[in-house]
Amino acid sequence: MPAPTAVQRAAGVDPASVPAGESGAAIEARALRRDFGDEPVLRDVSLTLEAGATLVVLGPNGAGKSTLLRMLATLLRPTAGELRVLGAELPRRAWRARGRIGYLGHDPLLYRDLTLSEALTFHARLHTLEDPGARIAELLDAVGLARRRGQLVRTLSAGQLQRAAVCRCVLHAPSLLLLDEPGAHLDPAAVETVEPLIGRAAGVTRVVVTHDFEGGLAAADRALALRANGTVAYEGDAAGLSPGDARSIYTGRA
Amino acid sequence: MSAFRTILGKDLRVELRTLQSLPAMALFAVTTFVVFRFGLDRTSLEGSLAAGVLLVTVLFAALLAINRLFVAERDEGGFDAMRLAPIDLSALFAAKVVALFVYLLVLEVVALPVFAAFFLDDATGLLPLAGVLALVNLGLAGTGAVVSTVGAHSRARDLLTPLILLPLLVPLMIAAGGAAEPLLAAGGPSYDEVGKWVGTLALYDLTFLLVGYAVYDFLLED
Numbered sequence A: 001m002p003a004p005t006a007v008q009r010a011a012g013v014d015p016a017s018v019p020a021g022e023s024g025a026a027i028e029a030r031a032l033r034r035d036f037g038d039e040p041v042l043r044d045v046s047l048t049l050e051a052g053a054t055l056v057v058l059g060p061n062g063a064g065k066s067t068l069l070r071m072l073a074t075l076l077r078p079t080a081g082e083l084r085v086l087g088a089e090l091p092r093r094a095w096r097a098r099g100r101i102g103y104l105g106h107d108p109l110l111y112r113d114l115t116l117s118e119a120l121t122f123h124a125r126l127h128t129l130e131d132p133g134a135r136i137a138e139l140l141d142a143v144g145l146a147r148r149r150g151q152l153v154r155t156l157s158a159g160q161l162q163r164a165a166v167c168r169c170v171l172h173a174p175s176l177l178l179l180d181e182p183g184a185h186l187d188p189a190a191v192e193t194v195e196p197l198i199g200r201a202a203g204v205t206r207v208v209v210t211h212d213f214e215g216g217l218a219a220a221d222r223a224l225a226l227r228a229n230g231t232v233a234y235e236g237d238a239a240g241l242s243p244g245d246a247r248s249i250y251t252g253r254a
Numbered sequence B: 001m002s003a004f005r006t007i008l009g010k011d012l013r014v015e016l017r018t019l020q021s022l023p024a025m026a027l028f029a030v031t032t033f034v035v036f037r038f039g040l041d042r043t044s045l046e047g048s049l050a051a052g053v054l055l056v057t058v059l060f061a062a063l064l065a066i067n068r069l070f071v072a073e074r075d076e077g078g079f080d081a082m083r084l085a086p087i088d089l090s091a092l093f094a095a096k097v098v099a100l101f102v103y104l105l106v107l108e109v110v111a112l113p114v115f116a117a118f119f120l121d122d123a124t125g126l127l128p129l130a131g132v133l134a135l136v137n138l139g140l141a142g143t144g145a146v147v148s149t150v151g152a153h154s155r156a157r158d159l160l161t162p163l164i165l166l167p168l169l170v171p172l173m174i175a176a177g178g179a180a181e182p183l184l185a186a187g188g189p190s191y192d193e194v195g196k197w198v199g200t201l202a203l204y205d206l207t208f209l210l211v212g213y214a215v216y217d218f219l220l221e222d
Helices: A006-010 A065-072 A116-126 A132-142 A158-170 A188-198 A213-218 A243-250 B002-018 B022-040 B047-068 B071-075 B078-084 B090-119 B126-152 B157-183 B194-220
Strands: A025-036 A039-050 A054-058 A080-085 A088-090 A101-104 A176-180 A205-209 A222-226 A232-237
Touching (some): A025 A065, A025 A205, A039 A065, A039 A205, A039 A222, A054 A065, A054 A213, A065 A080, A065 A176, A065 A205, A065 A222, A101 A158, A101 B078, A116 A132, A116 B002, A116 B078, A132 A188, A158 A176, A213 A243, A232 A243, B002 B090, B022 B047, B022 B090, B047 B090, B047 B126, B047 B157, B071 B078, B071 B126, B090 B126, B126 B157, B126 B194, B157 B194
Parallel strands (some): A054 A222, A176 A205
Antiparallel strands (some): A080 A088
């Protein structure tokens, strides 16, 4: 069992209560497929990710990266294939994984007519966090939004909203972070600000969707590259995929 | 229970802050009474006509709130947020039912005095009528929360919600009309057959609340 991370210690989470899969893998997918209507979006995706490791997911627009992330987050059901996340077989036992996943998608998942503090408290209560006030104050301080806590979410800028979404994502000290372009709308300073919360330093299993293949590959243990038609172009060690190869997948030459 | 309180608290707080549903419902009800007043060219109503005017107004005012019930969940990622949390999703159903019930209660606090002032010579039936309306509200809230959830996941939601909801509400409206008619009778309320209709209303409410509670998790699955 890994030692509790800084994020888990801060939220009072016992890592013994958040086991990985039976084989020690945080994510196991076999021949995963997802269709929307008759249109296959993701085809024959198989991967294994050990607990504590980082997987970077690369691919051109429409390759199914966000769809894969939503399936891992229990928000979409696979059309076919087997999927196990944090030891829970999906979609049948999705309830076992929910609450242990931190999902940062394209939407911040924050109610716009609540203040930032109210919106995060709402999520903290859904996740039955003890002492949410202290945890929220700590996170807002960490991302430089402490002064904005009383501001309505709808009045935040895109970059502030993304930082707030990062706080929401890690609020409950999840064992698995699913990050869909986490640097979106963030300036370089803000990227550094959120790094301790969602970067490698967070010390939890991570799946990161990014178009920054150089930075993404450098910060990952494993890589999954998808072609525009949703098939797998590469699955393996991140070190085995060069930025040049990744670029050729984007341009359709691989 | 914690999730239920959290979601309900959020809904009531947002409504108090933005006033997106309640003023529209109240304005709609008052305007409808004015239309009936001049459309029917009557200064007093009783019996089935009075019950019909009141219940139709409440029903369509409720539709305004039902259509908006899950707008924030749909547009601001609330459905995803709740599905990511370790909660029983029927807490969302229960919170929405109670929120809608509260909205309807507030609507009736505004609308009933206006209705009485416009149409009733004898307002002694209003107190027992409030009990009937409470059961109507519960039925509207339970059925409305289920149908609104289905509608929220459809592209044709503005069309779909009333198209599914109105047929489902026919038994509720028949029972409500049966219970309200003698309470608004000329010469003061009578209680003939009110018990039968109130029993029907209670049965309808129980059925739809139980069905909603049982199927709600499945409604939210992808």
